Amino acid sequence: MTVPPEELRWTAGFPPATRERWRELALGVLRRSGVEAASPEEALAFTTHDGVTIAPIYDASDLPGDPGLPGEAPYVRGSRPGGGSWEIRQRHEAADPEAVLADLENGVTSLWLAVEPEDLPRVLERVHLELISVALDAGERTREAAETLFALAAGQAARERPTRPEAPPGSGDGGPAAGFLTGTLGADPLRDPETAADLARRCAAGFPGLRAAVVDATPYHDAGGGDAEELGCSVAAGVAALRVLTGAGLSEEEAFGQLEFRYAATADQFLTIAKLRAARLLWARVAEVCGVTRNAGQRQHAVTSSAMMTARDPWVNMLRTTLACFAAGTGGADAVTVQPFDARLGLPDAFARRIARNTHSLLLEEAHVARVTDPAGGSYYVERLTRDLAERAWEWFQEIERAGGAGSRAGDDLVARRLAATRERRSEAVAHRRDPITGVSEFPDLAERPLRRPPHPRPVTGVHYAGEFERLRDLADAQPVRPHVFLATIGPVAAHNARTSFAANLFQAGGIATVSGGPLTDPEEIAAAFTASGARVACLCSADRLYGEHAGPVAAALRAAGARRIWLAGRGEYPGVDALLYAGCDALGVLRTTFDDLGVTR
Template sequence: MSKQREKLFTDFPPVSTEEWMEKIITDLKGADFQKKMVWRTNEGFNVNPFYRAEDIKDLKWTDNLPGQFPYVRGTKKENVWYVRREIEVDDFHAANEEATSLLNRGVNSLGFHIHRENITSKNIADLLNGIAPDKVELNFTTEKGNAVELARIVVDYVQGLNLDPMACFGSIEYNPFSGILQEGNDNPDWEDKIVEMIKITAPLPRYRAISIGGNLFTDAGAYLYQEMGFSLSQGNEILNKLIEKGIKPDVAAKKIKFDFGVGSNYFMEIAKFRTARWLWAEIVNAYHPVCTHDCSNRAEDDTCRCAAKMNIHAITSKFNQTLYDPYVNMLRTQTEAMSAIIGMVDSLSVRPFDETFEVPTEFGYRIAVNQQLLLKEESHFDKITDPSAGSYYIENLTGALAEQAWKLFLETDEKGFYEALKAGIIQDAVNTSAEARFKALSNRKEILVGTNQYPNFNETMVDKLQANLLDECIGSKVEVAPLKKLNKSRLAEPFNDLRLATEKSGKRPKVFMLTIGNLAMRLARSQFSGNFFACAGYEIIDNLGFDTVEEGVKAAREKDADIIVLCSSDDEYATLAPLAFDQVKNGKEIFVVAGAPECMDDLKAKGIEHFIHIRSNVLETLKTFNSLLGIA
């Protein structure tokens, strides 16, 4: 039987790329291959409909093994990642109890967020009571002005336990540029601060001290190549400044960690993490770090290869989380977690699905942790190392992303990351990308299920939305800052604003589907129209069909409809639309035709104004209807 299996494909002759192309061209029946089959990414390169072995034969890294420089396939030989849970620390005893409980439920990495006024030796001791720093990854963040003080106290505490310093691991994260990116506030003393952070944490060699916030770009709506290019530029500037101030290259590199966001572009995100490791390895290697201890991972010229390993903490995206149909956020974060793990990250935080409308509940947090545990314990993602290796598609994505990210890195590095920040160049680039994505969502070229496509028709969120999150959900306020800052709005917020306005108005408009004529077309168009208007929270009244226009209009008025949508075929619109409009035009109802028939200009000449179709800007069209209906 096994020999028969070995010969299974020997009876089939090989098929060349040319033969595949001939078959595709034939099936396209004259349509343009480039327009129909080739996808142009936001990253600026084309993706073909199929790839073959010949497409990866010139890629230099495909013969590398996991754990081998330049670490495209991961910095380690096995796919072990830390399951991280973030804890906002207000009460230190309560936070300790929560952390201890989490460690008994599969979490092996803790992220403590501590407010500046609570940074004391006693509080840190209470927080870490009973938690072993040599068994658990411990991560600490605070306001950037207090990171040095926090680092000093944490290092003193861990040293006081008399543990092997090389057994203790984690981070005390200082991001020198987060204030500019998020609030527009400059940090002119950042060079001295990063040196101080390195020196304070020196007794704990495996504690990272400098954080590169690539996730800030993701959460602002950046494209993947921008997140990588700007993050690498930021990392290189910090690395260069540390070396200039006397920190050895290997020490400096090993104190830097990268926080990356992870979005829903599944395969592209996998490629992103592979690309980021590769490019960072090349950057660090250019400084020729020399091992300061006995290490077998050296190049022939004694360059330390360990220093070139990028430490990646991945955080599922905030930008694409939605207020409406929030359970869909679980689906988003699950695929995002899969991308990160397959991409071989070092640690991962999954955002709770409910953080868009409330302070996350214990249920939301528990689900977020369990999403990782399911991938580990039931799907066995930790048992396979870099499963994407050899995939013609992902290997090509890795190379194409690397090219675009490296180009942006060089452009930014020539200017200098900090100087580019002060000039607003980076913020403008990211915010321009975010605006393009907002526009794409409005046109349904980008889809958020439950928001601009397939909305939950009868869902309401005003009653669930916590007061302190209301402003965030209906658009961030404009604030004056010394420097430009990144966009803070989530992708769904324009639609949130629209639908919340409907809810708060106290009037839910009724949209009546006047379905008539061709069965297939009227059903398709009524479904399209229902999804379209439900994005604004309108009540949808669908129908099986009417024999006459008069019957349909009468039924609509019996339902007290505010909008009547004619759903039929293009051929029938020339006759049916004028008939329906004549009966509706003197009433209170707004008349809409579903589709863009060839006779549209003739119908407009008869006074019909409103048409909805696949080329409509959904958001702007619905804003118009809200205005016509008196909804602010």
């Protein structure tokens, strides 16, 4: 029997991998592919919509330094020393006690209640407040909602006083209800500073588990902003909130302890993980500047992005929100909300709420995501990305501060202009399908059966990345006869199949059906098939070698048969062809032009 050595060397016999060797090999592959670049980094790196560079490879030299320990400044590795599970926070916009109880009985540990204050007693009638956390979202009626919640907690505490010890000395004015309430009251220090300050003083004095105010960064994300911009805006808003609370008499430590931050989690898992880690790093820097050590860790609530959700093929939203939930939990969020897959359509049904809460359960109970503290820690890519996001966001925060800070007219105007510019860049990437949206701009299903849901009780604001494609789909669906385009498939299936699929996918992204002519080469036969289809727009689909021989004659025959516009799937110049379809072309522009050619009024 051979006894293996104490230390197994898995890489024995292989030369050491170096960045220089990777550059040499990668550059060779690029040149053989026809890409000329000074370095593979130059050719393969890309920049996010708000200017953060993502390199193609990372190694130990990219590590920015010691990220610290979990639960200790600068809190990159998490605000909790021992890690652990996040709160499963489900949002409710309708006053439905049965839906609330169903959530709590099936794994939800936190309620995000966007209901009217007068509905809270009915919604929480059978809820044990001491067992869950509550996040209020009452807008202009925050004070009323908070007072109602305080009264409900006091009533429950009074009923249970015979079995509960009295509040210990020095516990503040919360009385017996002090231990009943955890969560946040949802006050906005910038829109309603008086209410935020009053509630913060009350929470600081008597409700140690309750925070009064929320710094909500999701509106910056929903306006089209990038991750670094969302971070910078959140820090600016957080600093403005600190000024409000300390100006109202709270100490700096108390003010830090009254804020909860809300961020968007997207299907880009690494950017979301790095964003949440960077957010804690940034807020720790603010605490350091303020000389605060207690309550310096940032309390985070991550919500799966509204902007990434689609109304078309909404089932794909399950995949998006699963990635986002995983990233939020891995990134160290204290509470996570998974939006139901049908959230774009209106109020979610019971099945959608079930899938949303089960997303958490699968990650926590089956994948054991929360068993490891900061599982992304030590990754060259994530550590570098965390630092790059933080640096970019800090620069942006300082720019906002120089303009007057969050809440000032100049500061808000600056933010609006910056977000609008980023939104425009993102919209262009979506239009050209560089940012593909599965089920909408890619792989659309024209035969899908639309889901119907009751409308949201409050207006839904913000951009949706899929919005322009979905508006064209709606317009096409509203026509008495679905608009359609003829695909002139030249030659055998093997020659035209790839480009036929590409062209059909592009036109169907706008709700335009496609009709194929079959494997033909004779121009007159193709023109006859075009006439029989009833289409008025055609697209040639074949291989480059067949285009050289057949594209011109086929285009001439189609024109003679009445084609208003002739597209060609591919590149090159061919007589009679009006325009080209290719990877990276302006797909929205193609669709709008086709609608015009077909006489569909936009």
